[in-house]
Amino acid sequence: xxxxxxxxxxxxxxxxxxxxxxxxxxxxxxxxxxxxxxxxxxxxxxxxxxxxxxxxxxxxxxxxxxxxxxxxxxxxxxxxxxxxxxxxxxxxxxxxxxxxxxxxxxxxxxxxxxxxxxxxxxxxxxxxxxxxxxxxxxxxxxxxxxxxxxxxxxxxxxxxxxxxxxxxxxxxxxxxxxxxxxxxxxxxxxxxxxxxxxxxxxxxxxxxxxxxxxxxxxxxxxxxxxxxxxxxxxxxxxxxxxxxxxxxxxxxxxxxxxxxxxxxxxxxxxxxxxxxxxxxxxxxxxxxxxxxxxxxxxxxxxxxxxxxxxxxxxxxxxxxxxxxxxxxxxxxxxxxxxxxxxxxxxxxxxxxxxxxxxxxxxxxxxxxxxxxxxxxxxxxxxxxxxxxxxxxxxxxxxxxxxxxxxxxxxxxxxxxxxxxxxxxxxxxxxxx
Amino acid sequence: xxxxxxxxxxxxxxxxxxxxxxxxxxxxxxxxxxxxxxxxxxxxxxxxxxxxxxxxxxxxxxxxxxxxxxxxxxxxxxxxxxxxxxxxxxxxxxxxx
Numbered sequence: 001x002x003x004x005x006x007x008x009x010x011x012x013x014x015x016x017x018x019x020x021x022x023x024x025x026x027x028x029x030x031x032x033x034x035x036x037x038x039x040x041x042x043x044x045x046x047x048x049x050x051x052x053x054x055x056x057x058x059x060x061x062x063x064x065x066x067x068x069x070x071x072x073x074x075x076x077x078x079x080x081x082x083x084x085x086x087x088x089x090x091x092x093x094x095x096x097x098x099x100x101x102x103x104x105x106x107x108x109x110x111x112x113x114x115x116x117x118x119x120x121x122x123x124x125x126x127x128x129x130x131x132x133x134x135x136x137x138x139x140x141x142x143x144x145x146x147x148x149x150x151x152x153x154x155x156x157x158x159x160x161x162x163x164x165x166x167x168x169x170x171x172x173x174x175x176x177x178x179x180x181x182x183x184x185x186x187x188x189x190x191x192x193x194x195x196x197x198x199x200x201x202x203x204x205x206x207x208x209x210x211x212x213x214x215x216x217x218x219x220x221x222x223x224x225x226x227x228x229x230x231x232x233x234x235x236x237x238x239x240x241x242x243x244x245x246x247x248x249x250x251x252x253x254x255x256x257x258x259x260x261x262x263x264x265x266x267x268x269x270x271x272x273x274x275x276x277x278x279x280x281x282x283x284x285x286x287x288x289x290x291x292x293x294x295x296x297x298x299x300x301x302x303x304x305x306x307x308x309x310x311x312x313x314x315x316x317x318x319x320x321x322x323x324x325x326x327x328x329x330x331x332x333x334x335x336x337x338x339x340x341x342x343x344x345x346x347x348x349x350x351x352x353x354x355x356x357x358x359x360x361x362x363x364x365x366x367x368x369x370x371x372x373x374x375x376x377x378x379x380x381x382x383x384x385x386x387x388x389x390x391x392x393x394x395x396x397x398x399x400x401x402x403x404x405x406x407x408x409x410x411x412x413x414x415x416x417x418x419x420x421x422x423x424x425x426x427x428x429x430x431x432x
Numbered sequence: 433x434x435x436x437x438x439x440x441x442x443x444x445x446x447x448x449x450x451x452x453x454x455x456x457x458x459x460x461x462x463x464x465x466x467x468x469x470x471x472x473x474x475x476x477x478x479x480x481x482x483x484x485x486x487x488x489x490x491x492x493x494x495x496x497x498x499x500x501x502x503x504x505x506x507x508x509x510x511x512x513x514x515x516x517x518x519x520x521x522x523x524x525x526x527x528x529x
Contacts, residue, residue, distance in 0.1 A: 258478035269474035272503070317434070317451035320480045320503045325433045327447055360474050416474045417467055 062392025085204030091354030125206030134195025234373030255355020282306035
């Protein structure tokens with residue numbers, strides 16, 4: 001191969017220059033009809049890498065990008081059995097927020113919001129982050145109490161988050177039914193102005209493009225078949241395109257995390273459930289914020305194209321099947337019409353499912369494992385996409401320095417054996 | 433969409449049932465250490481393949497059932513009353529990942 005030899009952590013690799021996207025460039029190429037350069041390159045699989053990342057979703061790609069840009073580690077392969085961003089990273093409902101319940105969770109997700117805020121500039125790729133505000137509705141006293149709890153924890157961490165009453169909710173979102181004579185009246189909401197939605201594919205592609213131009217290799221259609229160990233130490237990875245020798249493997253496969261961890265005989269506290277979502281035909285913009293209702297098990301936002309994107313709670317039994325169900329559509333329609341009766345004649349365009357690796361405490365599992373050189377960035381349940389940048393950044397720091405950063409220390413795998421759970425159920429999902 | 437053939441009630445939609453977890457997990461109440469308890473509570477096989485599990489027919493006969501299901505296709509191979517031996521047609525080899 002023509003590439004120059006690399007050393008661990010070396011910056012010696014030859015790099016392709018990324019074409020800088022700009023308004024000027026659009027005009028120039030429009031006038032001259034010149035081709036745009038490729039965003040991603042295809043590579044032959046080499047025999048050795050310093051770091052092998054399994055899974056080219058937002059977590060794997062972000063990890064690869066921050067390894068290269070923050071730590072100069074570019075001899076990295078990202079292996080993907082299907083196509084880039086084809087799992088949860090392309091199937092989520094693209095909601096970004098940091099109004100969690102535990103102090104550990106709040107500061108972690110807030111770092112992610114901060115990274116997302118400047119991601120378009122960092123990656124030179126428009127990720128269309130729209131911080132339009134996020135409302136978590138309370139329909140009973142118990143949820144109102146949790147909202148107040150969350151608001152206080154959030155404020156202590158300096159996050160814009162407060163409880164507002166039903167009248168204020170109706171002022172922000174006029175189409176919501178805030179009257180008292182509904183089955184589940186809206187009593188108030190947790191209002192989180194920095195929350196919003198993003199173009200999730202753009203985040204994946206932006207990270208992939210930036211990482212690839214820094215020298216990272218992304219191998220799509222490359223399935224990991226096994227991980228070789230010698231004396232509980234990782235020595236290599238067997239893939240559908242050949243074997244790789246490496247001492248460092250990162251499991252970033254979310255819903256499929258158990259199948260990869262099984263390869264090193266590591267039993268994980270994970271159960272994979274499908275989570276279904278749906279989208280309507282596009283209509284004029286009328287929904288100014290992200291609406292979440294825990295009691296009604298539904299959340300909705302309107303994309304820049306005008307479609308309403310709905311999500312729900314996870315399916316009630318574990319499965320790796322991503323087929324949609326009629327129960328989901330019926331339940332979704334019934335619940336969303338409780339909130340916004342005026343959209344009753346809107347048509348659903350499509351529904352789909354993604355896989356969520358649920359943990360017992362609704363917090364992720366990140367860091368080292370008993371197998372040396374096998375790191376995990378899993379347990380992303382229903383909240384993986386919003387944590388992509390911070391997880392990538394922190395995992396990259398762990399790989400480069402060998403020390404677990406403070407920000408993710410609470411989310412280690414050993415917490416389940418030690419009984420140090422980080423209970424985030426009250427803020428991480430709508431399925432409770 | 434999943435159809436479960438309840439041995440008491442006949443084929444019913446899965447919405448009538450509550451999933452009661454992977455089968456075969458156990459701990460000795462008298463002697464389990466905290467570590468064993470936590471493994472029992474938190475660790476799962478979570479296989480992509482055939483899995484033996486339990487269901488509670490909460491909107492039907494309200495009895496516990498054992499089944500074998502493929503988590504990739506949701507095909508249910510058999511359902512028997514809880515505590516009944518698995519049908520002999522399936523071997524452990526087939527059920528292991």
